[in-house]
Amino acid sequence: MRREVPLIITAVVGIVFVIQYFIPHYPFNQLNSWFSDWFSIIGACAIWLGALNLIKISADKIYRKRAGWGYAVVIILSFLVITLIGLFEGESFRDFGTKFDWMYRFVYTPLASTMFALLAFFVASASYRAFRARNLEATLLLLAAFFVMIGRVPVGDAIAMKLSIPEVIYPSGVAVWIMNVINAAGQRAILIGIALGIVSTSVRVILGIERSYLGGD
Amino acid sequence: MDAIGLWIGAFLTLGIMSFLYKDNPWYKLSESIFVGVSAGYWFITLFWDSIYSKFYIGVSQEGDNYLYVGAILGLMMLMRLIPKVGWISRWPLAFIVGAISGFYLINYFSSNIMRQVANTVMPLFSTDYGQSLFSASVGTIIDNILVAGGTFAGLVYFFFSKEHKGAFGATAKVGIWVIMVTFGATFGYTVMSRMSLLIGRMDFIFGDWLGLIK
């Protein structure tokens, strides 16, 4: 019951989605649309699970007075604030000028953007302290990176002009070439490789050979 | 109201940035707010967009009763919060996994295997399939050869059931070079992306907030 039913569900759903591609006909197209509706509802609940779990963990932290429980309080408070606002705003909670929108623009956005922006700094310091042309592979990588970085911004050609480098090896040109030829080839190989990986995993999952998503055997 | 917003936004931005100096209370505070708010954000978004407009409206107005099944599965998902009956959440999980697998199986196979292979098969000396011979410039011919060869070599490198010796090994070597150049390109673009985001933040601080940029 705990193991068989899930395996059957997975198999049925997976197979329907595959068949539907080859037989775009009733009942499969019908099932397909049902399944995709269910999918989005379950998906929503899955994300809720994450959120609620977070609250559970934080609450536990506070209850046990673990180190930094004060921050756990902050987490719960900020969660509650935005959630309540969102609920009271109603269906059009996302429109301009709503309180939710305000929080979104002035609290969520700055935080999320800055989290990503931090990387700019780390990249720089890593390129100074860690990125070494220690072997042929790394050298190729860094060379390509060099041309792409300098070639994709105007300054590259500006410098090239100053140094009166022949037109053919202007950074911008080299960058375009790398992207459209070597990169295209490499990405293609990687794409095919990854796709094969996904295909074999999916087959394993649908046939119930792969069960780790059920929490190990 | 927006002025206050700007100050808060700036406060949080600088708070996260302060991690660059070292892990400190200001950063921890901003991070906790981030964790809470983003969780809440998704909670609300999905409540209205999915649970309300898809399920509630669907059932109450269109009378799509089949949606109840989805709702039940969704509830089962939430059961995980209660350890005793947590195992039931495997059912909806199985549904999600099955749907994704079935969908990916087809999509990745058709677009990333079939199409990519088909598109690699190109006449080397012509601009395109069906074009006359040597219609391509020398440059294009070289590019064609490089793309076809590079893709092939790349695949060879990721081929695990044969020892990399002799011609095969040599091809694999070329393959890894191609892949390295590809990574170089990715590297460059990642740097570009991160810098752009930083520029965006700095624009917020010095432009929107402090109004020092015209």
Place this chain on the structure above:
Amino acid sequence: MKKEFLVYIGILILAIILYFFVTEPVTFSPTVSLIIIGLIGLALVLIFVRTIMGKLVGRRTVFSFVAISVVVPFFMTVEQPIQTSPEVQSLYQAVLDLKPGSKVLVSFDYDPPSAPELQPMAETFFSLCLERDLRIIIMGLWPQGPQQAEMALQKVMDEPAIASKNYRYGIDYVNLGFQVGNEFVIQRMGDDISSMFQTDYYGTPYDSLPLMRNITNFSNIDFSFNLSAGYPGTVEWVQVAVDRYGVDLGAGNTAVQAPQMYPYLRAGQLKGLLGGLNGAAEFEKAAGRIGKGTKFMVSQSFSHVIVIAFIIIGNAAFFLGERRRKEEVVE
């Protein structure tokens, strides 16, 4: 602990001064700009020397260099020529080739964190479409997408050239809003768009939108454009909309994932591609428009130069160090 809070207060005071007492925008004269660039260069040379001598400078030094290289250009007045790369040009051409009145579907699949890169693209694309009297249909696979679209559209609509054409919502452009379900949404749209969007962003029923009245699925759409910052995004659009339903698709991507799109580009699955902020700048160049992309290219250039400089310094030190070690072995 105390020290930290003193620092915080210091920052606060600085902020207050800058906010309340420096009201005029600051700009450096070319000479000042040159001097600053010179100083940065000098500092880099010093770091180079130090590093070769085997003393790596600390992380925070590098950090501050990055900050300077990004911020200082904001106040500079530097002109630089922008070349449009083929992938950008081809997207521009694809839009030019559309007949006036053609229906363009624009999917906003990103959120504010990626806005710095993608927002300029969105604005330029909208202005291009509206200048050419194309009908715009907006949607989003990311919940925040439609909001970003609204912002971009507002900005463009306020531009005199566009405002004079007084386009009307529902007839010339619609915003269908966000729909959960990732690639499944695209797949369903292949059969019936209205099944995925019963109402638009403002709750108007699909059928009461004049523009949507005779649009059933992708076969009634002339061109699609997708602004993507990850999953779901361009890959899904290519796999489902292009490969299953033969849609003409152009894409704007964050630089992080742009390189992965080139196989699709080369295979013709994508009609054109904008990669990152410089993609936006190039697109602006092509469309003859000055937007944030162009404005920020200076900072972008500077920061790249800094990163490259650091890579070179680091490696030079590395190899010189190697040699020194070898010599020591010889002695």
Place this chain on the structure above:
Amino acid sequence: MDDQLYRQPVFRVFQIFLIIFTVLAGSIFAQDPAIGLTDSADVFVPAPPGAVKATDVVYDQGGAVDLEWELSPDDDGSLKVSGYYICRREVGGEDYRLVDSVMAGVRTFVDETVEQDHTYQYMVAVNGDCSTAPSEESNSITPDMEWLNFGLSNLFIIGLVICGSVIYFIAHAKRGKKFFIRKIAGLEAVDEAIGRATEMGRPILFVPGILDMDDVQTIAALTILGRVSRVVADYDTKINVPVSRSLVMTAARETIKSSYMAAGRPDAYSDDMAAYITDEQFGYVAAVDGMMVREKPATCFLLGAFFAESLILAETGNSIGAIQIAGTARPAQLPFFVAACDFTLIGEELFAASAYLSGEPKQMGSLKGQDVGKAIAMVFIVLGVITTTLAQAWDIGVFTWISDLLHDLFQVTS
């Protein structure tokens, strides 16, 4: 459809004129349009196009109709005929309406604006200078949705081969067949890296990524941890495994414990070898960072799913002069690892490594199956490129045939 002619406004006028006209034609001159016209005007009227044949487009969702007609005798490349208009009506329904227009010399059209299970009739009108002559009505047609999409049978077959081989090899491996897997640079280095740590009397750091057990990369990483900790147990070195998920911690402890058992030194094992730090990304990074600087591990393993932290960890590890063996399947992070670490398991290599170490049928088999897929792809690329090129060059029948075959085989008809 969109050529210069079409863009001209005058053309639009023609369209409007035509709609009115065809309505008239449909109602009044239905019996013999040509005559009716010649009577009415003395302008040149091209002879109407011949029989219009409408057929349903196969393998679709019932949304398209193929049209084919015989050109008007006057459509002989001379400029007497400027094009054709395609008009449609629903049987028993409204009058003929303009669907679209095509250039002179075109004899086919695909109407994608029809709806499934409605019955239509078509009429193609040839367009002279300022006169048009409609053809006879076409047969009535009802676009329908087919059961099986034979247009995809090639996809089906190849898919079957690949999926089949995955299943086959898994089954094979289950029956205890050992497969060959090529050397993987990173793995080769493991022993010497640990040896080095032992000599220097410094600990070993193993970071299994920051995702949970439900991620394949984490699982692969733990498989490798099993191998590493086995060697560690033999050499009697110290190992630290900081993790950012409680589940991963338990799993990691199990793994290490069992390898110490296998090495016959259960006494040397202790639970604090694998410690949970925190779920928060940067908090975790900061902690591990500190750990590195303090304990100066001689070897760092960074295997699993990494995001931004890949940079920070690799950099710190580098600054303390540790040998770094990294591996992940995340394309965005791989470049940083390659540039900053001594050995990197690139994408699939990570999984190959774990399959190789665990010898688990599931992993082994699917690895083998994927290789079959790659083999197919490689063969088709080589064959295809050669034959297509030759076919283009000297148009040798057999090559043309092969290259066309390959093209059809891999073409996905959407």
